[in-house]
Amino acid sequence: MLQLKAATFGVLMGVLSASLSAAPSPITDTQKDTAEQLIETALNSKLGYDIVTSLTTEVGPRLGGSEAEKRARDWGADLGKELGFDKVTIEEFSMPFWDRGHLHIALTSPYQQELYGTALGGAAPSKSEVNADVVYFRDIHALTEVKDGELQGKIAFVDGDAMVKSQTGAGYGQANQRRRIGWQHAQRGGASALVVRSVGSDSHRFPHTGMMSKNDDKWAEIPVIAISNPDADHLRRLYRADKPLALSLHSESKWKGEVNSGNVVMDIVGSEKPEEIVLIGGHLDSWDLGTGAVDDGAGIAITTAAAALIAKLPTRPKRTIRVVMFGAEEVGLLGAFAYAKQHEANLANHVLATESDFGAQTIWQLVSNVNPEATILVDEIAKILSPLGIIRGAADVVGGGPDIIPLAAKGVPTIRLNQNGRDYFDLHHTPDDTLDKINPDELAQNIAAYAASIYLLADTEIDLKSTK
Amino acid sequence: MLQLKAATFGVLMGVLSASLSAAPSPITDTQKDTAEQLIETALNSKLGYDIVTSLTTEVGPRLGGSEAEKRARDWGADLGKELGFDKVTIEEFSMPFWDRGHLHIALTSPYQQELYGTALGGAAPSKSEVNADVVYFRDIHALTEVKDGELQGKIAFVDGDAMVKSQTGAGYGQANQRRRIGWQHAQRGGASALVVRSVGSDSHRFPHTGMMSKNDDKWAEIPVIAISNPDADHLRRLYRADKPLALSLHSESKWKGEVNSGNVVMDIVGSEKPEEIVLIGGHLDSWDLGTGAVDDGAGIAITTAAAALIAKLPTRPKRTIRVVMFGAEEVGLLGAFAYAKQHEANLANHVLATESDFGAQTIWQLVSNVNPEATILVDEIAKILSPLGIIRGAADVVGGGPDIIPLAAKGVPTIRLNQNGRDYFDLHHTPDDTLDKINPDELAQNIAAYAASIYLLADTEIDLKSTK
16 A cells, blocks of 8 residues: 555656646746845845834834824935935825824723723814713624614714734724724714724733724714723623713814825836836834834835845846835825826836735735736745745735735736734734834844845746736 | 662652651641632632622722722622621721822924823822933933932933843842832932833833832922833933933822721631631732732732632631731732731731732742741642642741731731732733733632632641740
């Protein structure tokens, strides 16, 4: 039996080898050597960690449209020049500015206790202190069934559950419905304010902020506040013990008119096809609560460092590598839409796009959406990345990150290097998003993966885009 | 060689067995059976978790001297009666009340950024907004060397390091020197305020509060504020990058005069020696930031549940078991000193005392300080606890917990069941000290250990106290 099995295995291997050897690798030996050298260099480089340290320390929090975000753009442009990018441009755009202001929220019945809350992006201020009884909703589905006017004079509280921890971040889309659309129903019900369980997987007392969705192109006209998981647990326990709940809150968050933001665009110009662009990047803005280390100082550091390592090669890759530090991502992908619009005429030359915007834990998977003939190239890239612990995922995953959405929608091919996001939603959009949460070795693994794959994609002869 | 070793080992074992069997066990078979039944019952009981859930949910934060602490005392007394304690008394005492009020602290140079700070207990308010340059001190030792008046018009910042994580909590005493005595030197130097790195082992953005020490019976006359570890890291990085640091702060914390606090004293009266008291307990007050689940709702739950399980035995143990829910521990062991004073005439009848005030992770060690003749009993108790993963520690460890200090100083024998405190200083004195941080199974292990050991100590014929 063993003999037979071995023989069968040998035959299978033979077939497999034949099949493998039938298709010549789309990566040359020189390219492979260069990619492997980039990995080695990246793993031993402190560049990425220095970049995220500098951004979080010297700029700090940088809300889309703020003066701090402007400082971040200047920081980014200076960095690009220092690191040897061939062209560095700041491309400005206009945007409405939402400011958090001061918030106070406390339990007043069954007894007085301060709660830990944060206004959600786009929320209106309270006209004065709101003191009201609470109507409890077990989840967002329960709130959507509220009758018009039923919540008059009340505060709606939408519970839910702490986000499930998952490597892929699955569960975020579902959990953040209470953050996204809750206000429409609370407002329709006539509530004076909406309070929701924060969208996060942690049990810390910091609630997670984040943008709400517009409805009919309008923002909420009431205060909308997330409270931390432990505080939401607390309200749930009191509700279940039949205690009458009441809250007092005052929020100053509001829209403050039109301001400027911008994207920092930095090119390593291609040696043979300079007009063809492989776009990588992260978003430069952060929420105002933390210093935006994980979201998305990491992405800025990973992609900038990867490109800077490629820029040090004796010869530029064939295509242009463009790092975009997107502005105002958190507040509605405003930099991404501005970029897509400002480069509309040239989108056909964007042969690939990807963004790093899921923290700095190790990358474990490479997914793609390039033309079928180019998929073999991504397969081969995955083999080169495999010593980094990265596996090949699906070849039909559209979109390379939040800021790539407008480009992907226009048909730009994408890849995505997926970080392990198991702890991401412990930190995401909280004051805890600070530099100490980044592991320099994991960050270096990210940069190694980006440097090798982006180099190969920029230097290949293969047409990534054409579907023929 | 192997043969010889085995033979030697056998001889040694023989000697050891002979020596063990020579001393009769101080624990009867019936006592042992009862202790083991108590362990079994405790491990399968939800009582302790229900108690800490009720305290943190229905009372919440309960600062020493506050109206909430008064509610906690009523809650405790009601609980004691409900659980079948034979006597339940609230023993009031008077104390000065310190109130936190509102705090605002922000970095203003090299750029504007909100910091996460908390006033330290006993601190004075700022007269108005303080805006000043920062003088950086690497640690408390550096600050103690400041010359009188040298800090005029400045804010002193004392850095240091995040607390080392350790099972025993070693490192707290050293780290909290900056919290305890820093103000004396900052004030002597003429500083407008003192800011210190929070005393905690975590990297969360919540600073840890805690009481300062008096100096010459006086409290600080300046604001004293702890900032979170990530914020302290941030200031350190900016300082090392030669950025001029300036802060803006305003704190309302202040002393508000004399109020009442109290201890809840609950007895299970002994069947043969009711006048002899085995005292166990925890502290009922908490800091105002969290809901005091780990510090020290856990201790209240563990000791009350352990005693309540013993109260259900068919016969009361020989000695009285007294549970004391101490008041106002956090603000200077005020309940402990009040108890020692109010029971001064009767302290000789306190044959043993211990407190649970180190969270609710598993107990791993039993230490003691009883009379030498009774040490063998504690050794035997440790054997009965060993299936719970508990080992016997030293027999010369004076003090059974913070609130036991005044009793131990008067010669009351003590034991201590040491919890694993590795994560304790991630939560201690922060808003994150909430119910979700308690693992019900670990809490049950604590209760099992307390129930068995306290029962055996209360029922033994051995004199725990007399040194003869």
